[in-house]
Each structure stands twice: as structure tokens, then as C-alpha cells.
Amino acid sequence: MASPVWQFYQVSEKDSKFAICKVCSKEIPRGGSQPKKFNTTNLIRHLKVRHAEEYDEFSKLASTKAERERFRLAAQAPLTQLPVTETLQQQQPYSKTSKKPKEISAKIMEFICLDHQPLSIVEDEGFKRLMSYLDPRYILPGRKYFTDVCLPQLYQEVYTHIDNLMRDNIKSFSFTSDIWSSNVCPMSMLSLNAQFVDENFELHKVVLHSQDFSGSHTVEALAATFIDMFQTWGIPKEKVHVILRVNAKNMEKAMRDADLPSLPCMAHTLQLAVSEGVLSQRSFSDVIASGRRIVSHFKHSQLAYSRLQSIQKQLGQPIKRLQQDVPTRWNSTLYMLQSLLEQRRALSAYGADYDLPAMFTDSQWTLVENMISLLAPFEELTQQISLSTASAADVIPSIRALTRLLEKTAETDQDAKTSKATLLEAVQKRFRDIESERLYTIATVLDPRYKDRYFPDALKPQIRELLSDVLAAGPEQQNGEGSLAASDSEPPEKVPRAGSLHAMYAELLDEDGEHGGDDSCSSASSQMNLYLSEPVIPRNGQPLVFWQYNKGRFPALAQAARTYLCAPCTNVDSKQLFITGGNVVDDKRNKLSAKNVEMLIFIKKNMPLMLKK
Template sequence: MSNAELPSLPCTAYTLQLVVHEGLLSQRSVADAMAVGCKIVGHFKHSALASSRLKDIQLQVNQPARRLQQEVQTRWNSTFYMIQTLIEQKQALGIFVSEYGLTDMLMAHQWTLQEKVISVLGPFEELTRKVSSSDAMAADVIPAVTVLHRFLTRETDEDRGIKAMKGTLAAAVRMQFTDVEENPLYGNAMLLNLRYTNRFFSSTITAANAKEMLKLELLRLPGDKQEDHDLNDPPSRKARSDQPTTSLDSMFEEITDEQASASVGKAAVGSSVELETYLGEATILREDKPLQYWMINKVQFPNLAKVADRYLSALCTSVDSERLFSSVSRKIVHCYFVWI
């Protein structure tokens, strides 16, 4: 991208991975517990007999007959899934140890630590899945960071024993995503996504700066005289889901509702009438498609629609392209063996 003199963005999924490794897995007690977990999984992976015995025990105690998930160094989510399956099979593993023995086994305090790690990493796993989807875009990054930071800094009754973990991760989030709100590739994209607009900036100052950057983009449009448009239609309000599916979903709606009153009722003057009117619109649901919104409203907001065509095309991770290359390579190998 640099050689082509094109602006580029880092992979958000990889950045989240760095946050987890630097903010949590670098802690000695957590790393030691992870190492023991990896040895347990490795034992069953390399021993068909041990794996068969564990499966029999799982069936006896009415637990899912699942293989233990192996950790993959390049994908932190696999660490999350490894811990998850270990905790799920804790009873079966305990019976296995009592009957057949095991060289490495988690101590009681390490089991407790693993459960705390799972509770802290749950939102990271959820956000990683969402930003890695095929329709995720750069507009999703600032809201994801804002919601994640709120989760990590909000104190709850369930924080007993994990407050330090959350604090360490919050610091890592701030460090890895330090300039995300000043980057126009993120800021303009979020402003032009009606799921979020200007509601997810960390301060009114960064929100105002981002809006000014978007105004500059509008001024650069060829042939644009910045004339006022007839935009007398009232903002369209859409009903939100009655019940958020996850705690992160509730935080997304919470932030949106907090900022809604600040985005309505501003006076639109001169060349900014189109932008101010758009920012006064009610946000669409998170499951709605922002590109479909611009297909419908490009007549109402013609200049913004042109800018949205550029900024809403940027993906926020390299996951989807990697999937494409992997899929193509598998097809090539398959065709090769069929030809042979």
C-alpha cells in the first residue's frame, strides 16, 4: 500500500491480539497457567489412547464429547477457546487424573485464574469475531475501542479478583489505539456510518475535529459549490431491539443514547447544512446496512454520499482477504490432486 502511495490501516484483529498478549498474557501467573493448559491439551492431542479414555469419561458424566482446543500462537482467540474447553471439561479431566494420572495438571488457584481470564477476554473474543466478519469496515473501529474501554474501566460487583487484569488491558487498549480518533480514515468512516455518526468519540474535542476533517473532504469534491439543499424531512427514527443480545450490545446502545441529544437541534448554516442535517438523523440499528442507507438517501445527501462511497469501502482487518487466499489455495490443491 505504501509503494502504491495509498493510505492504509493496520489489521484491527491483530491489534486486539497485541492488546491481549501485552496486557494480559504477559503476566507471569497467567502465562504459567496457560503453559500448563497447553501441556494438558498437547498430551491428549498426541495420545490416541488418552483421547479415547477422556471421551469415554465425558460420556459417562454427560459432558459434550469434545476434543480440547489447541492454542495457535498467531491467533489469540484460540487461547480463549483452549481455556474455555478446559473449564468445560474440568470434571472429566479430574476423573481422568484420578484414574490414569497426568504429568501436568492445573492447581486449584490456576483453575480460578482461568475462569477470571475467560470473563475478561469474553468481550475481546466477541469484538474480534465482529470486526473479522466480511461486512466489517473501518467505521466499526472507534466504536469498538470506545465500548471496550468502557467495559474495562467500569467497576462492577463481578470485578473481585480481576480488577488488576482489567486495568492492565485498559492501559494496553489506550496504547495500541492511541491515535485512532485522529485518523480521518477511521473518523470520516464512522461519521458516515449512521449506526454511529459522532456519538462514539471519547470527547467533544475529538468529535469536533473529526467533523472539521469531514467538512474539508466535502470542500474537495469537484464541482461542489456547497449550496444549501432542501432538507426539510424530519429525522427518521427507528425502533431499537427490545433486548440486547450481549453486555457489549447494551453498551453500544447506552453510548448512542447518551450522545443522541447532543446531535439534534444544531443550527445548519451555509455550506454545512447537509452535514448538520445528516448528523441530526437518528442512528440506524446495528444490524442494518449503512451502504443500503446511502443507496436510499444519496439524493437527500448527495455530497456526503460521494464521500461515503470512498470511506465505507475500507475493511478494518486482513482476515477476510486471508480467508480468500486460503480458500483459493485449498481449491488449487484439490484440483491438483484430482488432475493427478
């Protein structure tokens, strides 16, 4: 009866003394020089050592008593039954010319970069044991090898990929920038993130720099550093569409001195408007201060939290912790107030039995409700503009919808009319010049969700003239075959809730009226007229998808859209980049050089673009 082991082997045609493994094609001796001395011991042993899954399958097939006995003896057979050369080879490290150890080291370097692992992990005993078990022939190099050899090699590989991606017929770039300081070491870094739209109307986001920026953050130092960063990548100023920055005066002046177009971050401007309009008022600031003391009481006392948790259970409320706010982020203050209001009954019950450092009065609870109602639209808008798909086209429509909402009178305004008016005034002050900003205006018109519908009628002739100038200055028009409009395939838009920020967009569109037109265009002027005459696509539609489908109908407009719709409206990407920076420069890696930190961040943020290919 043939052994089931032959399901995994075949006799060598060159020499019957050997069997060929069907899994790895390796020649295995059959245990003798004469056919009568052939056995399956070596074959079984090879499966056990090299192919665990096939070995398990074989063990299930070995049903006869004799086969089971042979299987037992083979499993216990010493490794010396393998050919001496193979045994010695398994015990020897890889040669210096072998590619395998270099490939393994490269994968370890990827693991360190992608998963925020410290470079010192290669010197940890547990990691050494793991690598020795996975491949005994691989000698794990020390930390210095990974720092001085593997890290620069991987950085150069990713750098080349990003450089090639940016040189692929890209006409213009938009950027975000910010400054970050580490909490665990004296290190400051200046970021530069790039966005661009390729010929297929796909938006790309890459990290170019997160470089050391020690010393005083003067206007001169900032301007010189930005010029150096663009020169490093060979990006001429003519291709710099805009840089989104914080509202700091030194950053704003540095951009002007470097002759670089820039705009403030919309999210930061909203933060300033909320701080001026609401958070700076005495009544609100007192409530916020009391709320922080309440949250801090439970945050720093496990006993107090346990008592609150018991009360929450007795009241049938979900077990939740109170949220601590961050003074520099107004929406975190909103979250704190929401968590306090949600636990109002539990906090009142707690205050009846135990001491609290502060407690809201009935009028203050009403004020908390008013604050939440006032700030909810700002939170909704902040979430919208912080999306990865948000662009400069969202600024004008969003602010018009927000001001329209603040101008409306609601039932909940009885105790907050003054605050609402102050908040409206702060918004109007901070965003008073947006319609005169060329980038915002052109981006809005080229977004098929908005077009010119969110501008006053008196401004529309000027806007068309401005767009005509942009098209006249653009690349040569190219005729292409027409295709289906993207609006035909967009999902239906949800009906907005009355009185919400979303509803204000619909209200503004309704006031503008319906548009329609024929389907013929040739010149840039006729393209513009036809495009503006057609209805907008739903707000949940995708502008770049629209232009991908309609670049044949509106070639001049489509090329302009590649430039203007690549501009973000916030520098959120740069802020998120420094979350990565905080993960790289932590307590275990607080002695990393700034150069190595930049390489680690660069690889972490950009390597996923390579892995998608």
C-alpha cells in the same frame, strides 16, 4: 389400438415414413417403405437410447399384452436397426470445428477451479470413464491442454469481467494485503484484494493479485511490487483510498516509500494488545502452557481420549474434544481454555485414575475463569470486525466501547484487577491515535449508526470542520428527490445485556443525548448539519442501505460515504484468500508454477461474481 408411444411422436408432414420426436424434434424411420410395414420399434428404441424419462413413462403406459411383447422385443433389438448414418455418427468423435468439445472442456476447467480439484484429475481413470459415459463422442484432452489452453482462457474471461466491473464509475478503492508462505513447497505470495462501492451503494470485493513474492521481503521489493500491481490494473494512486496491512515494519515502510496510504489491521492490533496485556504475564503463560500439555495428551492418544469419553458419558456431559490452540491466534487460546473449563469435572475424574502431563490447581482454575471473562469482550469485538460488512467506521466506536467496559468494575474482578488494568493500558497504548486518524474519523461520522456520537464534545467542532473540508474537496453536488429515511425500515435492535460490550455502545449514545432537526437542506454545510442532527439508525442497521435511500437528501455526503465506507478495518479478506491458497497448493499440487497458482486462486475467488449475473 394406437400405441402409447405416439404420445411422444407425430407423423412427419413431409414424409409419412418418418415420425418426429416431440422431445428432440429428430426424424425417426417408422421401419418400412409401405404403410402396412410401419412399426413402432425404432420409435421405442429412440426413447430408450435418447430420452430415459420418457422411456420410463412409455413403459408404464404399455398395458396390453401385445404392446408389452412389442416393447420387450424393441428393448432387445440391436442398435443396427437405427439408420446407418446415425449409428456411425454416434460412434465418431466430435469434429475439430465443433463447439461442443470446447464447451465441455471449459466446464471441466470451471469444475477444477471452483472445487479445488487438481489439474491431474483429467488423467485419472475414474474421471475418464465418467466423461466417456456422459458423452462417448468427447475425447478428453490431457493435463497439458487444460493447463496451457483452458486455464489462461478462463482466467482472461474472469479478468475481463472484473476489469469492467472496476471501471464502472468507481471513484476510489480500498485494499487489503498480506504475505503467505506455503507449507508444502518453497512458495511465497503477496495478495491484493480490492473493495469499492458502486453507484447503487453495493459493496464489491474482488481479488486482484496473489502473485509470486519469492526472495527477501525487503521494503524496496514490497514497494516496487505494489506499484507494479496497481499499474497492471491501471489504478492511479489518486484512487487508492487506503490499504489495510499487517503491523510489520517492512510493510508499513514500504507503503510510505511507495506513497500509498495505509493503516494497520485492527484484528492484528487487538492480537498485540491481548498478548502484551494478558498472555505475556507469567501466571497466565504458565496456565496456557499447562493447558496445551493437557490437550496434546488427549490429541495424541486415542486410548486417553476413549477413557475421557467414557467419563463424559458417566457424568452426563456432552461428548466433546478438547480444542488445541494456535499460538499466533489469541482467540484460539481462549477457545482452548473454554473447552478445558467445560470439561473440568471430567478432567478431574480422569486425573484421579490415570496420569496426566499437567493439571490445574484450584487457583489456576480460578485464573482460567478470570482469563475467559477478561477476553470474552475481545472475542466479541474480533467477531464483529471480521464480518464481511465491517468497515473503518467501526474502529473508533468499538474501541471506545471496549475501553469503557474495561474501565468498569465488576464482581468478577476480585482476582483480576491487575490483569484488567494491564489489558486496558495495552489497548489504550495500541489505539491511542485512532481519533487523530482522518480515515477513521470521517468514516465514523459518515456511518449513520455512529455519526459524531462517539466523540468527546470537545472534538465535535473539529470533526465537523474536517467533514466540511472533505465535502468541499469532493465531486460536484447533485440535487435529487428526497426519499424515506432508512431508519424507518430498520428492524428493532435487541436490548443489550448489561455489562456486555454491546451495552457500552448504548451507554455512550445515551450520554450523547437525543438529536432532531428539520428536513430541508441544499448546500453541503446544511446537508451535514441536518444529517448530524437526526437520530442514528440502530447498530444492526445497514449503512449503505441508508445512503442508497438517502442519497437524494444528502447528495454530497452520499458521495463521500461511497469512498469512506468502502474501507475495511481488517485484512481478513487477504488472510482468507490464503486459505484458498493452501487448498490450491497442497500435497497433490505442490509442483504448480506460481503463475498457475495465481490464475487458479483468481478464478476461484472472482468467478462467483460472474455466476451471480
